[in-house]
Amino acid sequence: MAKYLLLKHYNNTQKSLECKPMSEWTPEEVDAHIQFMRDFAARLQDTGEFVAADAVAQDGLWVRGDGDGKPPVTDGPFAETKDLIAGWMIIDVDSHERAIELAGELSDAPGPNGDPIHEWLEVRPVMSAPGSDFHS
Amino acid sequence: MYDDVALRELVPQVLSVLVGRGEDFATAEDAVQEALIKALSAEPPANLKAWLITTAWRSFLDMTRADASRRDREVRVESEPPGDAPPNKDDSLRLYFLCAHPDLTPSTAVALTLRAVGGLTTRQIAEAYLVPEATMAQRISRAKRVIADAGVDRPGDVRRVMRTLYLVFNEGYSGDVDLAAEAIRLTRQLAALADEPEIDGLLALMLLHHARRHSRIRRDGSLVSLDEQDRTQWDTALITEGVAIIHAALARDRLGEYQVQAAIAALHADAPRVEETDWVQILEWYDELLRFADTPVVRLNRAVALGQAVGAAEGLEALAAVDADVPRRDAVAAYLHEKNGDLAEAARLYAVAARKAMNVAERDHQTRQAARVNERLAATDRAR
Numbered sequence: 419m420a421k422y423l424l425l426k427h428y429n430n431t432q433k434s435l436e437c438k439p440m441s442e443w444t445p446e447e448v449d450a451h452i453q454f455m456r457d458f459a460a461r462l463q464d465t466g467e468f469v470a471a472d473a474v475a476q477d478g479l480w481v482r483g484d485g486d487g488k489p490p491v492t493d494g495p496f497a498e499t500k501d502l503i504a505g506w507m508i509i510d511v512d513s514h515e516r517a518i519e520l521a522g523e524l525s526d527a528p529g530p531n532g533d534p535i536h537e538w539l540e541v542r543p544v545m546s547a548p549g550s551d552f553h554s
Numbered sequence: 555m556y557d558d559v560a561l562r563e564l565v566p567q568v569l570s571v572l573v574g575r576g577e578d579f580a581t582a583e584d585a586v587q588e589a590l591i592k593a594l595s596a597e598p599p600a601n602l603k604a605w606l607i608t609t610a611w612r613s614f615l616d617m618t619r620a621d622a623s624r625r626d627r628e629v630r631v632e633s634e635p636p637g638d639a640p641p642n643k644d645d646s647l648r649l650y651f652l653c654a655h656p657d658l659t660p661s662t663a664v665a666l667t668l669r670a671v672g673g674l675t676t677r678q679i680a681e682a683y684l685v686p687e688a689t690m691a692q693r694i695s696r697a698k699r700v701i702a703d704a705g706v707d708r709p710g711d712v713r714r715v716m717r718t719l720y721l722v723f724n725e726g727y728s729g730d731v732d733l734a735a736e737a738i739r740l741t742r743q744l745a746a747l748a749d750e751p752e753i754d755g756l757l758a759l760m761l762l763h764h765a766r767r768h769s770r771i772r773r774d775g776s777l778v779s780l781d782e783q784d785r786t787q788w789d790t791a792l793i794t795e796g797v798a799i800i801h802a803a804l805a806r807d808r809l810g811e812y813q814v815q816a817a818i819a820a821l822h823a824d825a826p827r828v829e830e831t832d833w834v835q836i837l838e839w840y841d842e843l844l845r846f847a848d849t850p851v852v853r854l855n856r857a858v859a860l861g862q863a864v865g866a867a868e869g870l871e872a873l874a875a876v877d878a879d880v881p882r883r884d885a886v887a888a889y890l891h892e893k894n895g896d897l898a899e900a901a902r903l904y905a906v907a908a909r910k911a912m913n914v915a916e917r918d919h920q921t922r923q924a925a926r927v928n929e930r931l932a933a934t935d936r937a938r
Binding site: 419464466467468469470510512543546547 | 659661662683688690691692693694725912914917
């Protein structure tokens with residue numbers, strides 16, 4: 419088994435251009451989209467592939483330490499144009515192919531008119547525990 | 555609390571008693587798990603095994619009755635618990651085979667084996683593999699459904715069982731259960747149940763690797779490669795046992811890949827200092843291993859052995875034929891280039907190896923290697 423992090427983005431620069439922002443969808447379209455996400459997670463719980471998932475708010479800050487005794491420097495809120503993480507899910511699957519298959523399904527979440535949005539999802543392998551001995 | 559292992563050893567025995575006639579493995583296994591969890595939180599009874607059988611049997615009856623009433627069907631079940639017969643080798647072996655059923659994916663076979671044969675709780679297995687308990691519970695119940703659907707006539711073979719146990723040995727993560735030790739315990743049990751030199755080979759391989767566990771990882775979690783390990787830290791008792799087992803297995807002249815790998819591990823274990831490693835013989839064993847498993851990983855390791863036994867240039871030549879996608883190929887290439895005196899290429903490849911590493915310890919190790927070679931490179935430049 420291997421764990422993968424699926425990352426969903428706000429203002430995804432790679433998002434298909436024809437899809438309007440979610441704030442301009444109808445409430446029903448928004449509900450359908452959210453329900454799809456819930457169902458997807460529930461299905462992976464049933465298949466024994468679900469590890470964790472959460473969404474993160476769009477409002478956030480950049481923070482940087484500014485040296486001894488000084489308060490951290492902040493920058494933000496994020497500009498609209500920045501590519502921000504909207505949510506993440508960790509799955510534990512048997513193969514790389516399965517991770518891609520699931521990301522593909524998640525990407526087909528419904529959007530306006532119930533059509534699949536085909537958004538780009540970031541798929542990142544999660545580091546595992548070290549294996550056995552090696553020579554170099 | 556009981557001796558955990560003593561309790562877990564009873565689990566497959568109790569399960570065998572319950573599924574004596576091959577009926578309803580899934581429910582029986584659930585019942586045994588329920589009894590196990592009760593045992594873990596109860597006062598120890600005088601006769602633990604009898605208590606487990608009775609408790610599991612009661613759970614089994616409750617479950618089948620609930621099932622039966624759901625289906626609105628009259629089912630007669632014996633109300634007396636089955637007798638405490640001595641464990642039957644074939645029944646125990648059958649459990650191993652069932653849990654490594656060919657229709658199961660490797661990871662589900664691992665989970666089911668740890669529960670039904672290893673006697674671990676779902677929570678322990680979930681913790682070991684860093685997934686939620688509910689996810690692991692689903693994985694196990696699906697595995698049992700797969701077996702039920704496929705029927706128990708085709709229960710798998712000993713090779714699948716061995717592969718499953720080797721996965722347990724190699725891919726454990728964390729939690730309060732030492733999965734490597736658990737894999738050794740289960741392989742030991744398997745070796746006692748079935749007469750097959752390859753099982754002994756696997757057991758020896760595990761013992762010889764396990765003997766190095768304390769020298770392989772530093773306190774801070776960083777990795778130590780084989781050539782830098784403190785060999786005085788190796789567990790000599792495990793090495794002695796592993797070497798004896800592999801010698802006995804090899805003498806039976808039914809060679810297989812686990813025996814070959816154990817022979818290689820034994821040769822490493824034999825060298826008191828890394829300089830005394832018998833690379834020529836190790837290379838011969840890798841050639842042998844290619845006959846059983848001509849895989850890119852074996853070819854990669856053979857290139858390392860060739861680089862040591864003959865020369866770095868020859869090792870690099872062999873490496874050229876190894877698939878570029880094989881994990882750790884860049885690390886091996888970097889090592890051989892460094893040995894061959896090409897520091898710039900070595901530094902570059904160590905950095906590539908760090909970038910491609912699939913675990914944190916390996917990534918950090920390769921990053922340090924790159925830094926070390928870059929430092930050597932800078933020193934050489936200054937000397938010019």
